[in-house]
Amino acid sequence: MTSQHALHALPQEQVRALWDFADPGASARRFAAAADDLTLPAAHRDELRTQQARALGLAGDRASAEALLNGLDSVDDVVHVRVLLERGRILNSAGLPRAAVPLFRQAADLAEHVRSTHLAVDALHMLAIADEGHEEGWSRDALAVVASAEDPETRRWATSLHNNLGWHLHDAGRLDEALVEFRLAHVASQETGTTEQEQIARWAVARCLRSLGRTDEALELQRELLTERPDDEDVRSEIAALEGNGPTAP
Secondary structure (H helix, E strand, O other): OOOHHHHOOOOHHHHHHHOOOOOHHHHHHHHHHHHOOOOOOHHHHHHHHHHHHHHHHHOOOHHHHHHHHHOOOOOOHHHHHHHHHHHHHHHHHOOOHHHHHHHHHHHHHHHHHOOOHHHHHHHHHHHHHHOOOOHHHHHHHHHHHHHHOOOHHHHOOHHHHHHHHHHHHHHOOOHHHHHHHHHHHHHHHHHHOOHHHHHHHHHHHHHHHHHOOOHHHHHHHHHHHHHHOOOOHHHHHHHHHHHOOOOOOO
């Protein structure tokens, strides 16, 4: 079931189409142009402004991002969720994760209240990043929402959530559990991800296999990836590390 607020929100696929995270400056300009379209509902234009602010923040212009968010006075709940998210992201990027956590909590609660599942998952995923010591709990909460979701935009989160949880477990030395998450990320990437996401997910599986000492399997996967990503330095670095292990050398 979806609330009226969520029903009338800007479709997430339209937001995603304007994003290029590799070029936040260009993304900011696209969102600014889209938000200037007066034929759109006011709430939709405000949602676009929040994404313009996010892009500005990623481009390093925190002052402009904050000013843009401060200028939004919408009473729309979905806009409010997005403002909370972007304020939190700005703080987290500025090295202030503890200050960001309450904003992400508010965003998660309000998104759940208005039944905007993809924004609820976004907020939970940010809590998993910012709330030190509670990463796994927030990740599993987010994955539970994704598992029960029907809309494709929410289900797209599975790849990054499993991947992030995998790295958390890997860094904690819980390697077998990490491998499970990396494999789940790979499955999800095949179902809802891009080609690049699928390849990155495979790289993570191989990297975890190296940590587990399963170097022959890891090397096979990395060599396979090299044929698809010949200029990828991460792939080349892994192959170099693996070939230095003697028994795995061709």
